[in-house]
Amino acid sequence: MSRPCSLKDIAQECGVSVSTVSQILKNSPRDYSSEQTRAKVRETARKLGYRRNYGYRLMRGQKTMTVAIMASMEHMRSEEHVSKLVIELMSCFDHHGYASYFNTFVYDAQENLNKVRDLLARGVECFVAVGAPVGHKELEREIEEQGGYLISTSREFRNHIFMSDxxxxxxxxxxxxxxxxxxxxxxxxxxxxxxxxxxxxxxxxxxxxxxxxxxxxxxxxxxxxxxxxxxxxxxxxxxxxxxxxxxxxxxxxxxxxxxxxxxxxxxxxxxxxxxxxxxxxxxxxYNNDSAIRNAPYPVSSVDHDWEHHAPLFVEKALKNEPCQTVLDTxxxxxxxxxxxxxxxxxxxxxxxxxxxxxx
CATH class of the missing domain: 3.40.50.2300 (Response regulator)
Structure with a gap:
């Protein structure tokens, strides 16, 4: 059985120091590497299968560099743009060196709250909610009391980026x-x-x-x-x-x-x-799904343009900034x-x- 990939393995592969690799992978403010070096280190870490030790970080009180993206399964199945947003968010967080959990909302407030508590116990630092689930006020209160950050596509939450139709x-x-x-x-x-x-x-x-x-x-x-x-x-x-x-x-x-x-x-x-x-x-x-865009007839529709707006969610989440933004579809x-x-x-x-x- 092969041993796990270490920071030293990545450093040797990239021709940089172990401390440089460490600073890049934890998004340290003291990282002064070029964007080219950061991209090379992160890509090498992915290729070599590097995994952070989240348990160690939690015990040391360090950031785990993890986020949670939550949406209802009904919306994932029925709304193509929701799936698109989730994928774009994961890609953007990954670019910044963050690992993403994906979890689903259900029609039970207590079960949703239990899911959030479990994610907080795993060290999740910020949450992106697609829509407003049952019991959303309790979720927001729990996350904020535990020092986390929550932003949503719904104006039901304090921090939101809402698409007006x-x-x-x-x-x-x-x-x-x-x-x-x-x-x-x-x-x-x-x-x-x-x-x-x-x-x-x-x-x-x-x-x-x-x-x-x-x-x-x-x-x-x-x-x-x-x-x-x-x-x-x-x-x-x-x-x-x-x-x-x-x-x-x-x-x-x-x-x-x-x-x-x-x-x-x-x-x-x-x-x-x-x-x-x-x-x-x-x-x-409405939603400008691929079946409509490629239909053999001229069918009009409305697009959320999530591929352009997902980076804004990530920017606000990583900076823990207050956000009440309304954008047009x-x-x-x-x-x-x-x-x-x-x-x-x-x-x-x-x-x-x-x-x-x-x-």
Whole structure:
């Protein structure tokens, strides 16, 4: 059985001193090595299978250089952008020399609290929560009392980087409204209604909320009711809700779904019923999943751009800085290039925005 890799092994491989390797791997403020040397040492440590002795560090009261990323399994399965964020966070923390735990939230406050306590006992220094789990206030209090740092994608937590969907959703709704007019339907599945419903209320100002719900929405069954494969569930529910909505109003031409999974089912029904997406009906989803980006039809969507924002989470977490940041999601509006079957993104400006800019 081969012996574990040591700091000396890494130092010999890289041609530097043992103390230099030690300073780099623990992100010491006294490390004055070049970025090239840091990258070489970390890559060599990975290749040689170096493992930190966390038990020794805990006994000595030293930092363990570990973080925990937590998300619900339902969101991991149902939201492609959540998986993307988790991967980006792990990659960014790894670049800074930190090891990452990944753990899942459940619908039980005490079990979530027990998971956090276990991670704290292992020496985890900071937590990134994707969403707000059951019992989130107790989790925040426990982490802060133990000297840890917590940042989340949810404004339910004190430290957060929140992606607002209002501006991007409003752009999508304006686009669909200008194409479809009153023959428009929004397909929510969350309860309470998602933030993008506020965009509908801004565009359909002439309607009360009750009228808006009655005339321009058709509810899908929530992902929380899913007991099997989520993509199949979302596809079936999107298909069924679209069939129901078109049965109630055959003149529907604009379709906006709470997420891309439901949109894919809706697209299937629309195509099978003889409608031409991007020509006589217009469709938008939410999350800008790969299936939508690569669809053979022009389907609009909203992107969280996590690959650009993940480094900000890591920066705030490693500096233990207070953070109440709100960023905008991005609308991707797609159409056929006129006279062709090729798809492109357009820089859509609503007639209302044109009027405001001309004043």
């Amino acid at each position: 209002l501006s991007a959703s409003r752009r999508i709704v304006c686009y669909l409204y200008e194409r479809a007019g009153e023959n428009f339907c929004f397909f929510p599945c969350s309860n309470p209604l998602p933030g993008r419903f506020a965009a509908l209320k801004e565009v359909f100002k002439h309607l009360s909320q009750e009228e808006l719900l009655r005339r321009h929405t058709c509810r899908c069954i929530s992902y929380k009711e899913c007991r099997g494969n989520y993509p199949d569930f979302a596809f079936r529910e999107g298909y069924a809700a679209t069939e129901k909505a078109c049965g109630m109003n055959p003149r529907l031409r604009g379709f906006f779904y709470e997420n891309d999974g439901f949109a894919l089912g809706g697209i299937a029904y629309l195509v099978q019923s003889g409608r031409q997406i991007g020509r006589d009906v217009w469709v938008a989803g 991005t609308a991707h509006i797609r159409e056929y290039i006129p006279g062709t079957n090729r798809i492109h993104e357009i820089d859509f400006v609503s007639s209302e925005e044109e009027y405001e800019s001309s004043k």
